[in-house]
Amino acid sequence: MRSDREITMIQLGSVVSSSIIGVGILPLPLFAVRAGGAGAPLVAMLGSMIGFAGIWLLVALGKRFPRETFVQYSQSIVGKWPAAVGSLLIIVYFTVLTAFGAREFGEVVITSVLKNTPVEVTVIVMLLLTAVSCRQDLTAFAYIQYFYLPVILVPAWLIVILSLKNADFINLLPLWGNEPQGIWRGGLSIANLFQTSFVISCIIPAMKHPNKALIPCVWGTVLAGAMYVAIVAAAVGVFGAEEIRLLLWPTLELAKTTSLPANVLERMDAAFLSIWVTAVFTTLHCSYTLTVVSMADLFKLKDYRALPIFLLPLVFMLAMQPQSIVQMYTTIHFIGQLGLLLTIGYPAVLLLIALARGKRSDGVDRKSLEKNGLPDLPASD
Amino acid sequence: MTGNRWRRTACRIFPLLISFPLLGGCWDRLELEERAVILGVAVDDAESGPAEEGDVTHMPDFEPAPEQPMYRLTVQIALPGRIPLGPGGGGGGGGGTSKPSETVWIVGVTGHTIDDAMMNLQQKLSAPLFLGHLRVIVVSEKIARRGFSNLNDYLRRNPEVRRMAWMMISAGKAEEVIRTHPPLERVPTMYVISTLDNAARTGKFPQTFAGMFWSNSSKKGQEGVLPYVRLKEEQTLEIAGLAMFRSDRMVASSSPLQIAAYMGIKHINPGGYRGIVQIGGDSLTIYSTHRSSKIRVRIRDGQPAFTVDIGIEANVEEKSNESVSLSNETILRELEKIGGQSTQELYQGLVEKTQQYGSDIFGFGEYVRAKKPGFWNAQVKTKEKWQRMYKEASIDVNLKIHIRRIGMKAE
Numbered sequence: 001m002r003s004d005r006e007i008t009m010i011q012l013g014s015v016v017s018s019s020i021i022g023v024g025i026l027p028l029p030l031f032a033v034r035a036g037g038a039g040a041p042l043v044a045m046l047g048s049m050i051g052f053a054g055i056w057l058l059v060a061l062g063k064r065f066p067r068e069t070f071v072q073y074s075q076s077i078v079g080k081w082p083a084a085v086g087s088l089l090i091i092v093y094f095t096v097l098t099a100f101g102a103r104e105f106g107e108v109v110i111t112s113v114l115k116n117t118p119v120e121v122t123v124i125v126m127l128l129l130t131a132v133s134c135r136q137d138l139t140a141f142a143y144i145q146y147f148y149l150p151v152i153l154v155p156a157w158l159i160v161i162l163s164l165k166n167a168d169f170i171n172l173l174p175l176w177g178n179e180p181q182g183i184w185r186g187g188l189s190i191a192n193l194f195q196t197s198f199v200i201s202c203i204i205p206a207m208k209h210p211n212k213a214l215i216p217c218v219w220g221t222v223l224a225g226a227m228y229v230a231i232v233a234a235a236v237g238v239f240g241a242e243e244i245r246l247l248l249w250p251t252l253e254l255a256k257t258t259s260l261p262a263n264v265l266e267r268m269d270a271a272f273l274s275i276w277v278t279a280v281f282t283t284l285h286c287s288y289t290l291t292v293v294s295m296a297d298l299f300k301l302k303d304y305r306a307l308p309i310f311l312l313p314l315v316f317m318l319a320m321q322p323q324s325i326v327q328m329y330t331t332i333h334f335i336g337q338l339g340l341l342l343t344i345g346y347p348a349v350l351l352l353i354a355l356a357r358g359k360r361s362d363g364v365d366r367k368s369l370e371k372n373g374l375p376d377l378p379a380s381d
Numbered sequence: 382m383t384g385n386r387w388r389r390t391a392c393r394i395f396p397l398l399i400s401f402p403l404l405g406g407c408w409d410r411l412e413l414e415e416r417a418v419i420l421g422v423a424v425d426d427a428e429s430g431p432a433e434e435g436d437v438t439h440m441p442d443f444e445p446a447p448e449q450p451m452y453r454l455t456v457q458i459a460l461p462g463r464i465p466l467g468p469g470g471g472g473g474g475g476g477g478t479s480k481p482s483e484t485v486w487i488v489g490v491t492g493h494t495i496d497d498a499m500m501n502l503q504q505k506l507s508a509p510l511f512l513g514h515l516r517v518i519v520v521s522e523k524i525a526r527r528g529f530s531n532l533n534d535y536l537r538r539n540p541e542v543r544r545m546a547w548m549m550i551s552a553g554k555a556e557e558v559i560r561t562h563p564p565l566e567r568v569p570t571m572y573v574i575s576t577l578d579n580a581a582r583t584g585k586f587p588q589t590f591a592g593m594f595w596s597n598s599s600k601k602g603q604e605g606v607l608p609y610v611r612l613k614e615e616q617t618l619e620i621a622g623l624a625m626f627r628s629d630r631m632v633a634s635s636s637p638l639q640i641a642a643y644m645g646i647k648h649i650n651p652g653g654y655r656g657i658v659q660i661g662g663d664s665l666t667i668y669s670t671h672r673s674s675k676i677r678v679r680i681r682d683g684q685p686a687f688t689v690d691i692g693i694e695a696n697v698e699e700k701s702n703e704s705v706s707l708s709n710e711t712i713l714r715e716l717e718k719i720g721g722q723s724t725q726e727l728y729q730g731l732v733e734k735t736q737q738y739g740s741d742i743f744g745f746g747e748y749v750r751a752k753k754p755g756f757w758n759a760q761v762k763t764k765e766k767w768q769r770m771y772k773e774a775s776i777d778v779n780l781k782i783h784i785r786r787i788g789m790k791a792e
Contacts, residue, residue, distance in 0.1 A: 038751070112540040114409045132396075170744070171600075173751030178758055239592075240747075242599040246537065257544045257592055267543055 007207045009216040011142040014149040015286065016055065016197050016220025021152055021227060022283025023104045024193040025276065027329070028228060029235035029250040035186020037241045039177020041233040046183060047190020048225030050344070055197050055221055057347040059213045062204035064360040066211060070201035070347075071297035076361070077354045086346055087298050090198075093339050094291045095311065097196065098284055099318035100332050102126045105280045107325050112252065113273060123319050130284045131308035134292055138206040141289055145282055152279045156227060159268060160234045163258045167237030177241075190228070192336030195343045197221075199286040202293040248325075288315075414461035417508040420485065421517035421570040423555035424524055424532055427451035427491040452524070454498040455489045455556040457570055458506075459514070484568050487560055495535040512541040517570045518548040518591060519555040519610075525624060525631035533595060533629065544592025547577050550624035550631060552611040563616045576618050577608060584653025584669075586620055587644055598626060601764045602746020602757075606643070609634045625740045627768060632738040635731060641669070642724075642731040645691050646743050646778075648674040655698060656727075658720040660712075663705040667695045667720055667784060678748045680756050685749050686775045693724065696786040708792040717782045725780040732776050739768040746771060 024031075032040035032047075058070070065073035070090070074083040106122040114122065133144065177183065200217065204210045235250045238257065244250045255272035288308060295311075296304035322328035354360065427450070460483070490505070492498025503510055518536070520529055536542045551558045558573065566572040580586035589607055598605035609624040622635040623643055635643070641654035652669030671694040679686050697707060697716075705712060735742055746767040750757045761767050 115540075116409045170747050170751045174754040178750060178754055178762075239596045240600045242601060243596040246595075246599060253544065253592075259545075267545070 005206055005208060006139055007142040007203060009207075009209070009212055011146045012200065012203055012207060012213060013216035013220040013223070014146040015142055015203055016200060016217050017224045017227075018145045018149045018152060018279070018282040019196040019199055019286035020051070020194050020221070020224035020283075021156075021279050022193070022196060023101050023108070023276075023280045025156075025228070025231065025279060026108060026249040026251045028190070028193065029232045029244050029254075030247060031189050032186060032232045033236065033241045033244040033250075035182040035189065037177040037179055037182075038172060038236065039175060039180060039183060040186075040236050040241060040244075041172065041229050042176055043183050043186035044190055044229045044232040045225070046187030048194070048221065048228060050187050050191035050340075051194025051197070052218075052221045052225070054191075054194065054340075054344040054347065055200065055217050056214075057344065057351055058198065058201045059204070059217050061347060061351055061354070062201065062213055063211055064354055065205075066361070067205050068361060069205050069293065069297050070198075071294050073354075073359075073361070074350055077350050077357070077359050084298065086342075087294060089342055090346075091291055091294050091298065093335075093342050094196075094198070094287045094294075095315060096318055096335060097339070098127075098130070098287045098291060099315045100322075100328070100335070101280065101284050101287065102130070102315070103319040103322060103328060104332065105277075105284075106319075107328065108249065108252075109273075111325075112249075112269075120320065124316060126280065126284065127312060127316055127319070129281060130288050131312050133281075133285050134288050134308040135305045138203060138289075138293070141285070142203060142206075144285065148278050148282050152275060152282065153223070153227065155272065155275045156231065159255050159258050159272060160230045162260065162268075163234045163238050163254055166257060167234060168240070169237065171237050171240040172233060188337060188340060189333060191340060191344075192333070193228075194221075194224075195336065195339055196283050196286045196290075198343050199290040202290060411509065415508055416511040417506050418459040418461075418511050418514050419456050420459050420514060420568065421457040421519065421559050421573070422515065423455040423519040423521075423551075423559040424495070424529070425453040425455070425521045425555050426523050426527075427453040449493065450527070451491050451493055452495060452498050453489060453491045453556070454495070454502065455487060455559050456502065457559055458486045458488065459568070460484060460486055485570070489556065495532050499535075512539055513543070515542055516546050517559075517573050518546055519551050519558045519573075520548065521551055521553070521555040522609075522624075522631065522634075524555075525550045525607075525626075528628075528630040530629040533598075536591065537595065542591075544590060544595070546591045547574060547608070548589075548591040548594055549573075549577070549608040549610050550634075552609065552621060552634075557612050558610065558618065561612065561616045561618065563618075573618060576620070580608075580620055584644070584649075584651040586640060587647065587649045597742075597744070598629060600744065600747055601761075602741065602748070602750045602767050603744035604628075604740045604742050604768075606742045607631075623742070625735060625738060625742050627738060627740045628764065632740050633734060635734065638727060639731045639734075642728040643742065645669075645672045645693065645728060645780075646674055646676075646689055646732075648672060652693065652695075656720060656724060658716055658723065660716060660719055661705045662702075664701045665697055665705070665716065666699045667716070667782075668698050669693045669695045669782075670785075676743075676745070676748055678745070678752050680753055681775070683760070684773060684775065685745070685753070685756070685770070687745050687748070687777065689728075689776065689778045691728065691778065691780045693780065693782045695720070695782050695784050697784060697788060706792045707787050713784050713787075717784050720784075721780055721782045724782060725778055728778045728780060732778065736772050736774070736776070739772050741767065741771045745774065745776065 028044070029040060032043040036043035061073060071087040074086055077083070102123045105126050106119045109122045110117055110119050204213050207213065231251055235244060235254050238254060239247070239250065247253050252269055252272065256267050256269040258268050260268065292304045292307040292311070295307060322331055488502060490498050490502040492501050499510060520532065561572070562569050563572045566575060577586060581588045586608060594605040594607055597603050605626045607624045608620055609622045611619045611621040613619045620637060622637050623640055624631050625633045625635065638654060650671055652672050655666050655668040658665050658667060673692045675690045677688045707713065746761070749761065761770060
């Protein structure tokens with residue numbers, strides 16, 4: 001069921017990029033401006049760096065255990081039961097993240113476009129699409145992500161470039177903002193948006209050459225991080241920091257004020273929303289795949305194809321928990337900050353212990369490899 | 382085996398069946414001709430009072446209406462099938478007509494708030510109101526001077542409204558601007574739009590869309606400006622100056638020529654205004670083709686001091702008589718000098734006027750915030766404080782005119 005270990009480096013890079021660029025791109029300038037005012041692009045850059053720290057940890061761990069997923073190698077690092085608790089937390093966390101991602105998507109859609117459609121419908125359509133796609137093996141997963149990346153990146157850059165016409169450079173000065181003390185906190189809240197890239201912990205062992213994972217991960221993060229910084233800079237340049245504080249989804253407003261030259265399209269928000277749906281899908285696809293693959297590993301299931309549909313009602317119910325859009329955003333922010341402990345703190349601890357105990361399974365230490373055996377080989381189903 | 386096959390068929394048909402209701406978007410199906418497409422809105426204050434209003438959004442006994450003067454909204458609704466498509470194709474699709482009164486329907490309504498008025502209007506109309514094509518928002522000066530954050534809040538919150546709509550302040554009643562039906566365009570709002578669009582294209586007026594006004598009003602070191610229009614004889618709409626704001630209240634208006642000074646300081650091109658220069662018993666009209674400006678800020682004795690260097694490229698357009706000849710270069714230098722002095726006075730006059738009202742429409746405060754963040758954080762920090770400080774700031778305007786061309790006549 002797994003895959004034939006043929007995911008390429010380019011595919012891994014695309015997974016990183018498209019997992020990061022997701023539903024959060026709409027309120028992104030608002031988060032950055034709340035923390036850093038005119039220095040918002042700097043906040044976005046800092047967030048990208050913190051986000052990359054988490055990715056780097058997973059790559060380093062993946063290099064030590066090239067044929068094991070996170071759930072598997074955490075067991076050999078800290079022992080069976082402590083690792084099981086950690087893995088369970090990760091699974092729960094990404095289930096919640098999937099649910100809230102779908103809910104945030106639903107809220108945007110019913111506020112801005114389909115005002116009479118029940119939010120349940122938009123959420124369940126997105127979740128069904130994600131669940132059905134998650135039934136595929138990891139090779140197909142990587143291919144889907146690879147396929148959609150240009151669809152996300154090209155139009156988003158187009159909006160950034162076209163909006164420069166309306167931008168005022170003075171809005172971006174001073175570069176560090178007028179109240180620089182908020183930048184660190186802001187960086188952490190931007191780093192929230194990078195957490196879905198945790199999915200690479202399942203992808204690296206399914207690669208052709210897991211030891212070459214770092215370069216594509218760097219490129220993937222740079223691509224997504226540059227996109228984030230550019231969008232924040234464009235929004236601040238066009239609207240100014242103070243106006244962004246009043247806009248719930250500044251990126252959408254940016255698309256609304258940007259027009260294609262020569263009166264081809266007077267406003268790009270409709271076009272942008274359709275691209276953004278793709279971005280949301282790829283991100284949810286990543287987080288949900290991570291959930292089901294980790295779950296299959298934890299409970300030693302050979303075939304996880306039934307899991308996505310089986311979990312769907314639970315995810316849907318979680319998605320419906322926030323009672324208002326304000327509550328939803330406070331919850332997402334709070335959970336995201338806690339999640340950083342799981343997605344950056346926990347791997348950091350694992351790596352330190354692995355270093356201290358000399359645990360690895362990349363052939364350097366034969367003994368531990370023999371003890372744990374190779375991770376489950378592709379089973380023919 | 383048959384059971385298996387049944388299951389498989391069911392698995393294939395089921396997604397198909399549920400995808401129709403879920404993906405069709407039928408909840409929001411609304412045909413174009415079933416909506417009341419609002420093209421323009423005029424906001425006045427209501428004189429008639431609450432008498433003509435039914436209680437649509439509030440129950441008078443439990444939740445009394447907001448304690449503020451009432452608004453009168455006049456909206457222009459496009460008649461479906463009557464808006465002519467394409468240039469000149471009057472006879473086409475659905476009997477397009479060229480009489481403005483037959484392309485749109487103008488309805489007036491009152492309300493305690495903007496939304497209340499909209500709902501009162503909705504109560505009277507069959508089709509759901511649609512603001513996605515709102516292009517013109519006219520606000521009467523009386524409302525603007527009272528402060529219209531209510532209107533701005535309503536428009537910002539509504540996802541259909543575009544930030545590229547033109548917002549303007551009318552000297553008289555806003556309703557009259559919306560009710561004009563000039564013969565030049567078949568749709569009245571289109572005429573208002575083209576007046577301002579063309580003014581922006583020919584350098585007569587800066588592009589000040591509603592969204593830009595909102596952004597500039599939000600900035601701590603800048604205030605918003607809007608076109609100040611006045612309805613004149615024969616249904617013409619005059620751009621009478623700039624409406625200057627302080628926070629969300631209009632505080633003053635400028636003269637039409639001062640628009641040129643605003644655009645010069647803000648470095649907005651192309652140039653479009655003419656100036657008359659008296660020289661040697663002759664008066665010459667010169668017109669600017671290009672403006673450039675550079676704003677520098679220093680902190681002097683704990684006060685921000687600005688230097689604005691402006692260069693204007695100009696051509697000679699007319700002479701009132703033949704007492705001066707333009708054939709030698711010295712006379713052009715003389716012209717530049719005299720013209721420069723009077724233009725500088727014009728610029729200074731506008732700057733002083735904005736300082737007098739504490740309305741920094743140029744965004745000098747933004748320069749302080751951006752370039753001198755240390756001073757800003759220590760001394761200013763808030764919009765209110767900058768509004769006070771702006772009154773005392775020293776602003777020097779240095780202006781130079783360069784006359785390049787004299788037209789087709791040799792002297």
